[in-house]
Amino acid sequence: MKILSIEASPRGDKSNSSRVAQAFLEACTEANPDVEIDRLNVFDDGLPAFGREGASQKMAHIARLMESGQGLEAAGEWSGVLDHIQRLKSADKVVISSAMWNFSIPYPLKHYIDLVCQPGLTFGVNPQGEYVGMLKGKSLQLILSRGSEYRPGFPRQEDGIKTDYQSAYLRHIAAFLGFEDVREIILQPMDAKGPAHAATVLEQALQAARAAGAAF
Numbered sequence: 130m131k132i133l134s135i136e137a138s139p140r141g142d143k144s145n146s147s148r149v150a151q152a153f154l155e156a157c158t159e160a161n162p163d164v165e166i167d168r169l170n171v172f173d174d175g176l177p178a179f180g181r182e183g184a185s186q187k188m189a190h191i192a193r194l195m196e197s198g199q200g201l202e203a204a205g206e207w208s209g210v211l212d213h214i215q216r217l218k219s220a221d222k223v224v225i226s227s228a229m230w231n232f233s234i235p236y237p238l239k240h241y242i243d244l245v246c247q248p249g250l251t252f253g254v255n256p257q258g259e260y261v262g263m264l265k266g267k268s269l270q271l272i273l274s275r276g277s278e279y280r281p282g283f284p285r286q287e288d289g290i291k292t293d294y295q296s297a298y299l300r301h302i303a304a305f306l307g308f309e310d311v312r313e314i315i316l317q318p319m320d321a322k323g324p325a326h327a328a329t330v331l332e333q334a335l336q337a338a339r340a341a342g343a344a345f
């Protein structure tokens with residue numbers, strides 16, 4: 130079994146989400162000694178550029194898909210797209226650990242999503258015009274940390290000016306790409322109620338991660 134672990138905090142061993150992800154992966158390895166873990170830190174590992182060239186290649190890719198059913202070959206920025214899609218597809222299971230930044234995900238994780246969400250490769254459109262995810266059969270574990278507290282129920286439940294686009298967005302992208310088994314460990318509030326409260330929340334999340342990792 131191969132797990133792709135995508136880490137989206139730049140805070141190293143001070144990161145709550147990374148620490149809980151590490152406990153999760155250790156428990157997973159203990160329960161399945163033959164598990165292979167492929168680690169990607171979207172802050173540290175230098176994601177390939179996806180800008181002017183990549184965006185125009187994406188549009189050319191779509192045009193070619195519609196004309197001939199064949200996508201674009203690897204070249205320039207599109208090579209980075211194909212490499213990361215291959216890496217994601219080769220994983221049996223995926224873990225995403227992420228900080229919340231400005232109610233959503235940190236920008237390098239969005240960069241990663243912009244690389245791997247590609248028509249004909251990770252999602253398609255059926256004859257009824259509906260999107261169909263192509264990453265079927267992979268479990269996804271989300272480990273999400275935030276400084277404040279967010280109530281469930283987005284987008285129907287208001288919580289002052291606080292809105293959780295972190296979990297909502299990642300769950301939306303996961304469903305779009307075809308993930309059906311999505312699990313979540315939330316750490317909150319990691320700043321708003323002070324360090325003693327955060328330590329308790331972290332300890333509970335570590336325990337939950339050990340159990341969830343062993344069963345992943």
Ligand SMILES: Cc1cc2nc3c(=O)[nH]c(=O)nc-3n(C[C@H](O)[C@H](O)[C@H](O)COP(=O)(O)O)c2cc1C
Pocket residue numbers: 138139140143144145146147227228229230231232233274275276277278319320
């Ligand atoms: C740039 C930045 C933006 C943040 N924005 C939010 C936010 O919108 N809402 C929130 O509740 N916490 C916010 N926080 C706090 C972090 O989400 C919180 O400290 C979390 O535990 C960080 O995860 P980590 O320890 O894995 O890095 C922000 C922190 C940083 C550094």
